[in-house]
Amino acid sequence: MKFEDIKGFAFDLDGVIADSARLHSKAWHQTADTVGTTWTPELAENLKGVSRMDSLEMILKAGGHENEYTQAQKEELATAKNTQYLELVKTLTPDDVLPGMKAFLDELKANGYKMSVASASKNAPTILKQLKVMDYFEGIVDPAKLHAGKPDPEIFSLAADVLGLAPANVAGLEDSGAGIQSINAAGELSIGIGSELSEAAVRFDRTDEVSLAAIKAKLA
Template sequence: MKAVIFDMDGVIVDSEAAHIKMKIQALEEYGIACSPEECMPYFGRSSNAFFSDFIKKSAAHISLQEIVARKHQLFLQYVANDGNVNPIEGALELIHGLRRNNIPLALASSSVRSNIEWFLKKFGVFDCFDVVLSGAELSESKPNPEIYLLAAKKLGTGPQECVVIEDAEAGVTAAKMAGSYCIAYCNPVYKNCGQDVSSADMLVNSLTDISAERIIGINI
């Protein structure tokens, strides 16, 4: 193992409930109804993928770029004003532990860069990452492995030498397709919503169940 790549939403930040709420609000502003259950299959995927599908299903003449931008605006307003979006238990300690052991780290998230940087700076871990990638800037989103292949390349190592920490089915699929070792955090938010992360190499119920030393000891 030469490097570790983290997803963000649901792994570092307990933000999925807020994302669902703001997606529904953005759609409502454009006259499209959506339930929380309809959002769940899109965990781990980009806002572009989510809104593109809903625009097609509604046959509405809506600018994808415009509604995505509105959702991100609503989300940042929500987290800035409400402040009730917290780090996942054990995530920050794990990041700092890996950094203390001089393990190269990358952040590979489907979120937009503004959200990524806001949270990493808020939680004091922005400078811990050697590489920060936003899937919203790439041609394909998870479960396509593009973001993990690029993260490994920017870290200067092969994807098969990286450990990826994910929580959503799309992200686990992307990590395994890239050839990486994948640890899946079984986020309780996803319980009973059809998320299957069983293809991961290791499943944990809490990030406190793994340590920097345990990850460093993974033989891949």
């Protein structure tokens, strides 16, 4: 994709706009302790960008507990995790927008780019309101309408629909491997934030490196 083709941007939320990923990790760590699964940095990393029930299944499997809980019990565990997470979300402020991202949102708005949010989190609206950045976005993909999670392309395809743009005119920002695969499969330009995202068309190590000029330079 050429830089000139980009008309809109679809943002993942956790780890891209906000450091709410640490809140998820804190809540999931408590769930892991509850079911007796050892919490590791690798497990925390693998849960990035994954839906709530899929994350719970990964935690249970990591500890060999996948056959020990009924579906109803799993749903209780997932609900308890979400309750804990929502309590943590209430502590978010605009200071929790990741470094450089507020400036990037301002730059996109000033230059007439459309923006949407492609997050698996059902709590995205609450988080964006806490961060006071909701008004930047045309809309948020509703996770309840998804048939498959990342790396399936559906969420980023819908994020393009929210913008009223063809995938070929959208750039997606992600900090997870599954998210980058989702963007690529949707036919959009993938912008990865993180040193390990080798499949991203454009990659930055940190959020404060992202700007229109930097994206243009990397595509040149």
